[in-house]
Amino acid sequence: MSRWGAAMSEALAAARDAGAAGDVPVGAVVLGRDGAVLATAGNRRERDADPTAHAEVLALRAAARALGRWRLDDCTLVVTLEPCTMCAGALVAARVGTLVFGAFDPRAGAVASLFDVVRDPRLNHRPQVVSGIMVGPCSAVLDGFFADRR
Numbered sequence: 001m002s003r004w005g006a007a008m009s010e011a012l013a014a015a016r017d018a019g020a021a022g023d024v025p026v027g028a029v030v031l032g033r034d035g036a037v038l039a040t041a042g043n044r045r046e047r048d049a050d051p052t053a054h055a056e057v058l059a060l061r062a063a064a065r066a067l068g069r070w071r072l073d074d075c076t077l078v079v080t081l082e083p084c085t086m087c088a089g090a091l092v093a094a095r096v097g098t099l100v101f102g103a104f105d106p107r108a109g110a111v112a113s114l115f116d117v118v119r120d121p122r123l124n125h126r127p128q129v130v131s132g133i134m135v136g137p138c139s140a141v142l143d144g145f146f147a148d149r150r
């Protein structure tokens with residue numbers, strides 16, 4: 001298992017919980033400087049009727065609350081799916097040090113697929129990006145969710 005495997009497994013568990021509750025199964029974990037888990041969240045858009053309740057935003061908010069500061073430059077966000085434009089913007093706003101994601105999102109991804117918001121040289125902060133971690137299970141949880149709905 002890679003360096004990020006344990007955190008991605010936890011993000012996957014949060015994704016599965018979200019899917020079981022009727023939300024698109026995406027999960028995110030924020031690791032602190034020492035690698036300990038600061039926050040875990042799943043997508044809650046349906047449950048909260050909140051268009052901004054993506055897993056990444058919820059995990060960043062919880063991690064910032066835990067640390068008592070908005071700046072997360074010593075933190076790593078681990079997420080099962082490539083972030084969208086909103087979440088990529090939130091990562092930059094939080095000054096997240098490292099982003100790790102699993103599956104690519106060819107329809108909405110804003111870190112590689114459609115845009116590259118987090119590495120745009122015009123912005124004042126650029127997280128390190130590690131992609132394709134546990135891409136098989138990260139894709140499978142989404143594919144299974146949408147297959148069940150058809």
Ligand SMILES: [Zn+2]
Nearest residue numbers: 054084086087
């Ligand atoms: Zn998002």
